Amino acid sequence: MQQAKANYLKSMKIVHRALLAGQCIMLAIVLYLVMQQSMPAAKPALDKTLQVIALLVSFAVVFGATAVFKKRLTVINNAVGNLAEKSNHYRKANLIQWAMVEVAVLFSISCFLLTGNYAFAALAVALMVFFALLGPSRLKTMLQLQLNEQEVDGLQ
Numbered sequence: 001m002q003q004a005k006a007n008y009l010k011s012m013k014i015v016h017r018a019l020l021a022g023q024c025i026m027l028a029i030v031l032y033l034v035m036q037q038s039m040p041a042a043k044p045a046l047d048k049t050l051q052v053i054a055l056l057v058s059f060a061v062v063f064g065a066t067a068v069f070k071k072r073l074t075v076i077n078n079a080v081g082n083l084a085e086k087s088n089h090y091r092k093a094n095l096i097q098w099a100m101v102e103v104a105v106l107f108s109i110s111c112f113l114l115t116g117n118y119a120f121a122a123l124a125v126a127l128m129v130f131f132a133l134l135g136p137s138r139l140k141t142m143l144q145l146q147l148n149e150q151e152v153d154g155l156q
Contacts, residue, residue, distance in 0.1 A: 009138055012094065013135065016136060024128065026109055027109050031121060034116050050115060050120070057107055068096060068097065072089070072092075073093060075089075086145055098131065102131065105124050
């Protein structure tokens, strides 16, 4: 049983870290390109417009992802009875939440590439910190799914 729990949480952590690493690598590449001026800012005139759009997208995604995740958690905890089904639905809820936040990060990085404005890079870093805080852990899984120690040990 210990092996099943370790694999479940380990696989979720691997996916989360891979998504975060992809964001960091993309930001590093774009940062290098902007600093080397090997790719001049394509649309500096769009800077103000993209700032407003990026902020709106970021706030909408953060609040939307949190709301969707909480709604799915409520459904999981109220409707799903089987622990295997609970764990599958929980994994899907996390993936949806992570994907939504990643969209905002990638949009901010793209705006940074287009304009060369470092405010977009700062926004992307702030969103990546938020994304990192969404990472899975044993305690978080236990609290969110309202499980006891034995049930957490039995996760698949």
